[in-house]
Amino acid sequence: MFVKVCGLRTVESVDAAVDAGADAVGFVFAPGSVRLIEAAAAAPLVARVPERVETVGVFRRQPIDEVLRLARAAGVGTVQLHGDEPDDHFHRVTEAGFAVLRAVSATRYTEAGRDWPERLLIDATDPGSGVPFDPADLPVPPSAFWLLAGGLTPGNVAELAAAFGPSGVDVSSGVESAPGVKDPARIRAFVASARG
Numbered sequence: 001m002f003v004k005v006c007g008l009r010t011v012e013s014v015d016a017a018v019d020a021g022a023d024a025v026g027f028v029f030a031p032g033s034v035r036l037i038e039a040a041a042a043a044p045l046v047a048r049v050p051e052r053v054e055t056v057g058v059f060r061r062q063p064i065d066e067v068l069r070l071a072r073a074a075g076v077g078t079v080q081l082h083g084d085e086p087d088d089h090f091h092r093v094t095e096a097g098f099a100v101l102r103a104v105s106a107t108r109y110t111e112a113g114r115d116w117p118e119r120l121l122i123d124a125t126d127p128g129s130g131v132p133f134d135p136a137d138l139p140v141p142p143s144a145f146w147l148l149a150g151g152l153t154p155g156n157v158a159e160l161a162a163a164f165g166p167s168g169v170d171v172s173s174g175v176e177s178a179p180g181v182k183d184p185a186r187i188r189a190f191v192a193s194a195r196g
């Protein structure tokens with residue numbers, strides 16, 4: 001079970017995720033997010049992540065040149081686009097040498113078809129809100145690699161992962177003590193539950 005912990009902003013939370021065995025850590029560069037971190041502040045956090053752990057920059061409805069500039073400045077290896085960006089943006093990210101994650105709501109995935117080539121992250125409509133999507137919105141999960149997101153917690157991740165059968169899981173608010181404030185103990189509990 002691949003585990004991504006998203007919305008990290010401190011050394012303590014990055015170390016907690018890495019030490020707990022997360023496969024990927026995420027940094028949110030989307031304006032307006034309570035988890036927003038400047039690229040310059042993210043760079044030293046990214047630099048302390050061991051190579052075996054994927055570093056992900058999260059973006060939403062931003063100009064592609066800004067996405068690439070911030071991703072390079074932070075030093076992340078993967079770009080996650082979270083706002084129904086045009087295909088051209090995904091091509092530009094790939095051409096620039098980044099790995100890519102396409103984040104879509106469960107509703108959009110089900111309505112729009114299932115032939116996207118990128119690794120998918122299937123989320124609730126309001127990313128980072130801690131609200132799960134309605135299981136009825138994802139009657140047929142992807143067959144290729146995909147991450148389940150939206151309202152996951154240490155208490156529900158095992159059950160929801162068993163129900164949907166994703167390749168991995170992604171969490172943000174479910175491992176926080178307050179909006180934007182990660183709780184190392186909850187990070188450890190989440191990774192353990194996801195793998196349990």
Ligand SMILES: O=C(O)c1ccccc1NCC(=O)[C@H](O)[C@H](O)COP(=O)(O)O
Nearest residue numbers: 006030033127128130150151171172173
């Ligand atoms: O987390 C945010 O604030 C955010 C804002 C804008 C775009 C994406 C955002 N988060 C992306 C993620 O990958 C979250 O981990 C994912 O939406 C799950 O969040 P949660 O329901 O809080 O676990």
